[in-house]
Amino acid sequence: MTIQILQWTAAVYLAAGLVAGLGLALDTHRFERASVALLALGAVFHAASFGLLHLAENPPPITDLREAWSFMAWVGTVFYLIMLRRSRLQRLVALVAPAAFLGAFLAALRPPGGAPVESATGSWPHAHVLLSSAGFSLLGLAGLAGVIFLIEHAQLKSKKTLDRRFPVPSLEALDRVNAVALAVGFLLLTLGVITGVIWLQTAKGRPWSGSAHEVWSLVAWAIYGALVYGRFVAKQGSRQLAASAVGGFAFLLFVVVGMEFIS
């Protein structure tokens, strides 16, 4: 049943992406509302799949990267839908929907569950993975908003007109996405680190094992701490903050995905 719902989720996300893409191709705003509605419907299906998973096994372990991607895609989609209420970001559905589709599609390829990671039983590992994944997703969105910001900034500075077929949100809207995603993402990442420490303590009797993953994760957390300080305390300029968000996420990606492959 979960797989079927995930398949439906992927299909609806795909439809949202196609409708948004069609709107861009035809250069019309007419499809925006439909694409946002489809994306929201996809997010509801996606949430239902997590609900079913939770009912089937309480709490279910997120045992591999695909399930984590699926969860991150859902968190990112919900965050984007919330941000839509305040900013003109409608046309970004063309970017968000394919990413969400990919997350749901990969998870739908095989049944959820499987062999859990050694000692990954109980609530703490579950909370650690969920919180870290959600934080990762939001910090990824902050990085994406940063990339778009930097492109738009460079074009405005060089006095080139932007191609209207690919309209981007205003710098102010992108900066707001960056700020909110950074604040919430960092909070979730911090909670992820804390629950990870508790998990280690519970499973191995010590809060720190000194593994490369732990070391780099802590470095990434410290970098994001500095970014949060730069934005909310030092009040850096939005261009610098956009560049920092991109750099910070590149490092986080290395820690989470790169370390996975290295190990």
Place this chain on the structure above:
Amino acid sequence: MILLGMNHQSAPIEVRERMAVDDPGPLLQKLVDSDDIEEAALFSTCNRVEVLVLTHSLESARHRLSTFFSRDLARDGQLIDFNLEEVTYEYHDGDAVSHVLRVASALDSMVVGESQILGQTKDAYRAAVECGACGPILGRLFQHAFSTAKRVKTETRIAERPVSVARVAVDLAKQIFERFEEKRAVLIGAGEMGETALRTLKKHGLESIRIANRTPERAAALAAQFGATAHGLDELDTLIADADVVITSIGGAEPILTLDLATRAMRNRRLRPLFVIDIGVPRNADPAIDAIDNLYRYDLDDLGAVANKNAEQRAREAERGMAIIVEEQQRFDGWFAALRAVPTIRHLRDRAEGIRSRELEKTLARLELSDVELTAVDALTKSIVNKILHAPVSRLKREAEREEGIAYLETVRVLFELDEELDQE
């Protein structure tokens, strides 16, 4: 159909303004009161004065229109001191139709794709209808022009990109700021272009405005217009640090927004984005401020370059618009040409009906039929005539829409001796 007019391309403004009409009603009535003109309409905007008439006598109507321009339109009865033929253009039939469609679709406007002309065309139509000068044919042409304008607007991207410096500035500001309501603007100087840019920004929601000028009186006068506050140039440090949009339009050989001033202001505003619209000539903002992060400076050349690029895009879209005009003109011409068939068809039907009723009368005189039988025979003969005429009449209507249709009309008139019948009458 004749259209005589002058526009921004054919006549200078000094000429056009002397022909401008505020109330076209009385003038149009005067036109349609003459024997040669059946229907008339008049467009009068700041860029054009045009008279469109429907006539059955081309030469007389041309003469009438010429005198209409030189005597009736000339403001305050002034005699015109220029050669009318040099500043006007004249279109007939299909060309006149095409011109009306182009005008309504803003393809003949000074700023191609502008949105006001359609409303002005509707005003011209309304005025002509109200004074009784617009009949079924020009009425149909106007309706066709409105739907054509809608097609051009929806099927091309002609009106999409702004081509005025002020609108380009607003478009750029929208790329930087999400909404203008809570943003603050400073206008430095009281130049006309700066004022226009500020007015356009205000129209898009900008509310908090400060005006700084060398002459405090001029700043105060302008501030009163915009509901803004007036300041001296000595307050620039504070004003810029507090603003989101700075418009400079002030005289002076040296830039007023220097690198030092901008750097200080950006430091004080903690690098929040600042959009500088420099409309001054010579430039009021030092180009060196481009190096400051989160500050976006556009001078007149930069804005003009964007506007020109947009204008090129509009010109490309105008070509697509012209293809729609050609298509729509052919449709209207078809409808208009089909009207040629109406007298012939009417004569043909009258002829057939005359034969039927005469023959029926002769036959009935020899028979003794009840009322029911009389009605049945009458209906039968009418039905036979209608069925015989149905195919040729339908064909005539169809063919009349084409150029060669005239041959069909002539053939029918000869075969059924319709002209001889008219002569006998």
